[in-house]
Amino acid sequence: MPSFDIVSKIDAQTLDNAVNNAKKEILNRYDFSTSKSTVELDKKTNVLTIVTEDDMRLKAITDSIISRFVKQNLDPKALDFEKPYISVTGNMIKKDIVVKEGIDQTAAKKVVKKIKDSGLKVQASIMEDQVRVTGKKLDDLQAVIALCRTEDFGQPLQYINMRN
Structure with missing residues (x-):
């Protein structure tokens, strides 16, 4: 039975290159x-930490990233911007940006609901931080990929492990 996985991953080397170029x-x-x-x-945790003097520089750094x-x-x-906070001395601003990996439960539920509402003859199931889609026809699976590309689920999605 053909199947594929819907995941949300970021290549670590490309992420590192992007951060180094921004620096x-x-x-x-x-x-x-x-x-x-x-x-x-x-x-290890895929968290970007920015420390700077004022809001103008913080905005310039985030725009550069x-x-x-x-x-x-x-x-x-894939970037989750957290609220900046000012240090104890009051002269530096620190902001953490979390790089999201894996599909969180709310986004996974939205993906599964969208697939089930489409009426295609496929089954979608949540497996930890990914969604597995199985069906009898390869054309139905390709229709699911096209359907998911039209919708915004709040994080980037990739479609991997297509099997016959």
């Missing part, structure tokens, strides 16, 4: 020449 861009900008701004990527994501063919919807 280089920030270091070369004139308005950041006297800045103590830092951008760090924790590769988003533009580098787009240039590296990564979807910016």
